[in-house]
Amino acid sequence: MKRLIALALAVFSTVALVSCTRKTTDNDSKTTLKVAVLESAYGKDMWEDIENAYEKMNTGVDIELTAEKNLEDVIGSRIKAGDWPDYVHLATGREAGLTETLIKEEALEDISDVLTMKIPGEDVTVQKKLIEGFTDTLATAPYGNGKTYLAPMFYSPCGLFYNAGLFKEKGWKVPETWDEMWALGDRAKKEGIYLFTYPTAGYFDSFIFALLAEAGGSEFFNKCMNYEKDIWDTDEAEHVFEIMEKLASYVEPTTVANATGDNFLKNQQLILDNKALFMPNGTWVVSEMADAPRAEGFEWGFSALPAIDDERYSFTFFEQGWIPKEADNKDEAKKFLAFLYSDEAARIFARSGAVQPITNSSDFVKGENALFYSVYDDGARAVMGGFRATEALEGVSIGETLFNSINSVISGDKTVSEWKEDIEKVSDKLREALK
Amino acid sequence: MNARKRGTATFILACLSPALILMAVFMVYPTLSIFAISLFRWGGYSKEREFVGFENYKILISDTRFWDSCRNSLFLIVTVTAVTLTLSLFCAYVLTGYDIKHKSFFRVVLYIPNILSTVVIAAIFSAIYDPSRGLLNSVIGFFKDGPPILWLGDRRLVIVSVAIAMVWQAVGYYMVMYMASMAQVPKSLYEAASLEGAGKARSFFSITLPSIRPTVRTTLTFFVISNINISFLLVRAMTGGGPDGASEVALSYMYRQAYTNSTYGYGMAIGCAIFIMSFALAAFVNLITRERN
Numbered sequence: 001m002k003r004l005i006a007l008a009l010a011v012f013s014t015v016a017l018v019s020c021t022r023k024t025t026d027n028d029s030k031t032t033l034k035v036a037v038l039e040s041a042y043g044k045d046m047w048e049d050i051e052n053a054y055e056k057m058n059t060g061v062d063i064e065l066t067a068e069k070n071l072e073d074v075i076g077s078r079i080k081a082g083d084w085p086d087y088v089h090l091a092t093g094r095e096a097g098l099t100e101t102l103i104k105e106e107a108l109e110d111i112s113d114v115l116t117m118k119i120p121g122e123d124v125t126v127q128k129k130l131i132e133g134f135t136d137t138l139a140t141a142p143y144g145n146g147k148t149y150l151a152p153m154f155y156s157p158c159g160l161f162y163n164a165g166l167f168k169e170k171g172w173k174v175p176e177t178w179d180e181m182w183a184l185g186d187r188a189k190k191e192g193i194y195l196f197t198y199p200t201a202g203y204f205d206s207f208i209f210a211l212l213a214e215a216g217g218s219e220f221f222n223k224c225m226n227y228e229k230d231i232w233d234t235d236e237a238e239h240v241f242e243i244m245e246k247l248a249s250y251v252e253p254t255t256v257a258n259a260t261g262d263n264f265l266k267n268q269q270l271i272l273d274n275k276a277l278f279m280p281n282g283t284w285v286v287s288e289m290a291d292a293p294r295a296e297g298f299e300w301g302f303s304a305l306p307a308i309d310d311e312r313y314s315f316t317f318f319e320q321g322w323i324p325k326e327a328d329n330k331d332e333a334k335k336f337l338a339f340l341y342s343d344e345a346a347r348i349f350a351r352s353g354a355v356q357p358i359t360n361s362s363d364f365v366k367g368e369n370a371l372f373y374s375v376y377d378d379g380a381r382a383v384m385g386g387f388r389a390t391e392a393l394e395g396v397s398i399g400e401t402l403f404n405s406i407n408s409v410i411s412g413d414k415t416v417s418e419w420k421e422d423i424e425k426v427s428d429k430l431r432e433a434l435k
Numbered sequence: 436m437n438a439r440k441r442g443t444a445t446f447i448l449a450c451l452s453p454a455l456i457l458m459a460v461f462m463v464y465p466t467l468s469i470f471a472i473s474l475f476r477w478g479g480y481s482k483e484r485e486f487v488g489f490e491n492y493k494i495l496i497s498d499t500r501f502w503d504s505c506r507n508s509l510f511l512i513v514t515v516t517a518v519t520l521t522l523s524l525f526c527a528y529v530l531t532g533y534d535i536k537h538k539s540f541f542r543v544v545l546y547i548p549n550i551l552s553t554v555v556i557a558a559i560f561s562a563i564y565d566p567s568r569g570l571l572n573s574v575i576g577f578f579k580d581g582p583p584i585l586w587l588g589d590r591r592l593v594i595v596s597v598a599i600a601m602v603w604q605a606v607g608y609y610m611v612m613y614m615a616s617m618a619q620v621p622k623s624l625y626e627a628a629s630l631e632g633a634g635k636a637r638s639f640f641s642i643t644l645p646s647i648r649p650t651v652r653t654t655l656t657f658f659v660i661s662n663i664n665i666s667f668l669l670v671r672a673m674t675g676g677g678p679d680g681a682s683e684v685a686l687s688y689m690y691r692q693a694y695t696n697s698t699y700g701y702g703m704a705i706g707c708a709i710f711i712m713s714f715a716l717a718a719f720v721n722l723i724t725r726e727r728n
Contacts, residue, residue, distance in 0.1 A: 072694075079480050098480070101697035105481040201677070254566040257588025261675045262561050392478055392697035394491065395498040400680070407678035413590050414679070 030062040033332050036075045037089040039067045040319075041284050042154070046352040047089075053348060054339055057120060061332060072096035084326040086333040089153060091319035092139065092386065093205070093399075099150075099320065103142050104392045106435075108149040109323040109330055115148060117338045126338050131155075131357045137385030138225055139320065143435045144388050150320040151337055154354040155361075157302075157375050157382075158206035159314040160278040161285055163271060164301030174303050178243055181306045185250045188277055194252035197276035199264035201406045205386075206315035207280040208240065208402065210305045213313040213383040215239040226388050227431035232424045239308055245416040248409055252276045256411045265289070272298060282317050283372045287353060302372045304380035314380045318357060391433040401426045466710070472703040479699030491704035500680060501705060504688035505712070507594050511666045511684065512716070514598050516658040519605045520651070526606065527613035528639055532625075542614070546607035553604075553665065557672035560600040561587070587674055590681040597669055597682055604665065609654055616650040617643055652724045656717045663713055685709045 037047050044067045051063045068074045071090055076098060078085075092099045102108055115127040115135060127135070134140065134152040141148050167174060170191075175181040185195030198204065213221040216236030223231050231237065252275060258266040268285060270276040272294040286300055304314035321340065323333045339345055343363075346356040350364035355373065365373050376382055387398055401422050408414035473492070476485040495501055526545060530538055548556065563570045564586035572583050586596040624642050633641065644651075667686035670676055676683040676691065683691075686709065693702020 076480070095695055097695040097697055101478040101480055101694075101699075104697050105478040105483060107481045201679075254583060254585065254588070256678050257564070257566045257585035260561075260587065260673070260677055262557060262673060263565075263587075266565070394494045394698045394701035395500060395692065395696075397696050404677065405679050407588075408590065408681075411585075411588060411590065411678060 030060055031329060031332055032062050032064055033087065033329055033336060034064045034066070034085040034327075035087045035089075035336065036066040036068075036071060036085040038071045038091070038094075038319075039069045041287060042349070042352040042354045046348050046354065049348045049351075050340070050345055053344055054336060057339070058335075061336075063336075072098040079324075082326075084324045084328070086327040086329045087321065087323055087336055089319065089321045091153075092150075093202075099322065101392070102322075102324065103149070103389045104435075107325050109325050109327065110147050110149060111151060111323055111334065111337065112148045114151065114334045114337050117334065119342045120335060120339045121344065122342055126341050129341050129358045129360075131359055131361070133382070133384060134318070134357045138388045139318070139385045142389035144226065150322045151340075152357050153319045153321050153340065154349065155316055155318040155357040156283045156355070157314045157372055158280065158282045158317050159210070159302055159304045159375060159380075161271060161281045162278050162301045162303065163274060163295065163298050165297035165299040166274050166277075166295070167301065168299075169297060174301065175306045176312070178306045178308060182246065182250075184277070189250075193274060194270075194276045195250035195278065196247060197252045197255045197267050197270045197279050198259065199267050199279065199281065200259045200261065201404045202399075203280050204403045204406050205399070206282070206317055207305070208244075209386075210313040210315040210383055211240050211243060211308075212236075213315075213381070214305060214308045214311060217311075218383060221383055222385075225385060227390075227427045227434065229428075229431065230424075232420060232427060237420075241416050241420055243308070244406070244409065248412075251410050256407050259407060265292070268292075278303075283369060284353075286368060300368060300371075302375060304375055304378075312380045313383050314375050316382045316384045318384070387430075389435045390430045391435065393429055393433050396426055396429050398423075398426050398430060469703045469706055469710075472700055473707050475700040476698075477700040478697045479693065484700075487700070491701045492708075494701065495704055495708060500683070501685075501688055501708075503680065504683040504685045507683060508663060508666060508685040508709075510594060511598055511601065512659055512662045515601045515605065515662050515666075516655065518598075518602050519609060519658070520654075522602065523606045523609035524613055524644075524651075526610045527617055528643060530610070531614050531617045532635065532639075532643070542611070545610055548604045548606070549608040551604070553668040554672050556600055556604050557669055560596070560603075561673060564596055588678055590678060593674060593678065593682045597666065597673065600669055600673065601662065601665055604669075605661070609657075612650060612654060613647060616647040620646040648726075652721070655720045655724060659713060659717050659720060663709065685712075 035047075035051070039047075047065060047067050051065050055061060055063055066074060066085065071088075072094065073096070075085055075088070076096070088099075090099050092103070115130075116125055118125055119129060122129075130152070134155070135148050137152075138144060140150045140152055142150065162174070166172075172184060172187070173180075175184050181195070188195055198207075209221065212224050216223075216234070220231075220234075220236050224237075252267075252270055255267050255270075255276075258264065265288075268279065268281070268289055269292055271279050272289060272292055274295045283302075304312040306312065321337060323330055323337065327333055341356060341358055343360070346358055346361065346364050349356055350366075353369065355361050355365055355369070362370075362373065405414060405419050405422060409416060409419050474486060474488055476487045476490070477483070526541075529535065530542060535541070551559075566572055566583040566585050566588070569586070571586065575584065584592070587593055620643060624646075625638055628638050628642055663684075663686060666684045667690070670682050670684050670687050671690070674682040676687050685705070689702050689705040689709065692705060693699045696702075
């Protein structure tokens with residue numbers, strides 16, 4: 001009898017457990033779309049609003065939203081278990097490198113056909129609505145074969161941020177050439193203000209990309225991104241190295257010590273405290289430093305990089321969305337992706353400060369942000385993209401060599417020629433591993 | 436009789452089986468699978484894996500960044516162990532051997548760092564090392580003029596800065612272990628030594644230290660393992676391996692290769708190398724501290 005009771009209890013527990021783990025849904029007829037997004041500085045609310053808006057428009061779709069700050073940890077283990085999300089919003093350049101890994105493993109779906117799709121609720125195709133150039137970059141077509149694998153999302157002009165109030169107070173002019181920049185650096189130093197600081201060495205990506213474009217135009221920039229042979233040994237590259245070497249002598253001396261993921265806000269604070277004049281950054285810095293104390297009369301200013309010859313460049317950073325090759329509902333995910341470029345979605349995103357790269361984006365940009373986004377109207381040229389995808393090479397990383405080493409160049413532990421030599425070596429290795 | 440023996444054996448096996456199963460599932464299997472993955476070229480997510488044999492290990496041998504990170508790990512293991520061992524033995528001896536007021540207070544104060552999370556310790560030391568407003572530079576500033584010392588920005592100093600934080604975190608934990616061991620030493624030995632004219636220092640080296648030798652020996656193995664783990668957590672939270680890889684330790688380099696650089700197979704090869712090295716180091720420590728008859 002006791003055995004029978006024990007057996008019955010065991011069966012009951014198992015059934016109860018299975019019932020608990022099985023998802024109970026009252027809408028079995030609906031398609032479940034698994035959407036995984038990074039909860040970044042823009043917050044989670046806008047994605048919940050997008051979920052509601054899309055479900056309202058498509059009553060047959062039920063979105064299962066995962067919005068996490070540590071998205072790679074959450075979906076990484078699910079992916080390993082074969083449970084792939086249908087749509088993912090996660091940009092490249094993150095420490096966990098999930099998007100890069102999937103690009104290298106060719107695990108992303110070709111989304112070129114989304115460009116020709118009509119945006120749900122509108123009478124225009126995605127391609128027509130996107131700002132020109134966004135889908136021609138290596139950040140969206142990483143294999144250089146003309147096919148789009150990553151959708152451009154939330155663009156942000158990057159350049160030099162400064163205290164416009166200080167410039168007004170001192171009667172200084174924002175430098176338009178590097179010669180003017182050095183002259184201003186010497187003048188400011190006499191008043192105890194350093195010319196330059198940076199949050200972390202990683203922020204030099206947008207800075208160096210714009211500098212490369214200034215030195216040799218977009219063609220030279222693309223050659224660098226494609227690891228062309230001897231490209232770092234050209235006159236154009238030499239200009240870039242010369243500027244970096246000179247810039248190192250103008251950097252605020254405590255910057256390197258605080259250029260870590262934990263302390264980078266202290267470097268940004270140097271601008272607010274009038275201890276340094278310029279820092280490379282993106283438009284998100286305004287909300288990031290919203291509660292920080294600041295010098296009297298502080299006012300955010302934003303400028304493209306000073307020109308080497310006559311053209312000034314500003315790197316356009318954007319995030320990326322993608323659909324995994326292994327996703328269950330790829331077609332529905334593509335429709336959802338097209339919806340993200342609708343006016344309705346753009347309005348929802350803009351409320352949190354995220355700006356979609358669509359032709360009418362200026363309709364949604366308000367306040368201080370409008371100043372930043374007008375940089376291209378003021379004559380600066382845009383440069384976009386990143387390095388072309390390669391096979392993953394053990395112990396070799398262009399990002400670490402090109403950007404992280406800048407800390408050593410600035411602290412004087414590495415000479416510019418040693419830095420250049422390292423970049424050439426890594427570029428040569430990665431050229432052999434191009435996809 | 437045989438039936439009873441068999442019954443006892445079954446009972447013991449039944450009692451041990453949950454622990455054995457858990458150990459097999461959560462320790463033995465993952466360890467073996469890491470060794471297996473290290474023989475593949477794989478990014479860690481897709482189904483595509485390429486068997487490369489010992490190629491990852493060949494790359495490892497010529498990877499200077501890996502050896503730099505190992506050098507940092509070894510530096511931390513040696514210096515943090517030596518300093519923490521000395522300080523914790525000293526504190527334990529003072530708190531057990533001397534009649535100090537507020538003994539419990541000191542014991543709690545010294546132990547508190549051990550219960551703090553690594554992120555909190557990283558934040559505390561980031562504030563202490565702040566070049567402009569940090570406690571350390573402010574104190575040094577009283578005695579010495581000149582540019583601020585960049586504790587986390589100087590390639591030569593950054594690993595020392597990490598070591599100091601690790602010592603601060605560990606002293607209390609080992610002190611409590613040594614205090615428990617010292618309490619077992621018979622008082623009569625000290626009384627006899629005192630009658631013979633031995634001072635406190637002499638008593639420490641001739642009575643206390645030999646008496647707690649087994650505990651010290653055990654903790655030395657703990658030092659090797661915990662230094663490898665805590666240095667990874669602290670470096671990730673405090674310096675991110677920077678500036679320019681100067682504070683990279685073996686485990687943080689493994690993480691960087693396995694995830695950021697999309698070379699998961701290579702990362703696991705690094706993991707295996709660390710596994711073997713830490714075992715070898717623990718065995719070496721065990722060997723040289725073995726009791727000689």
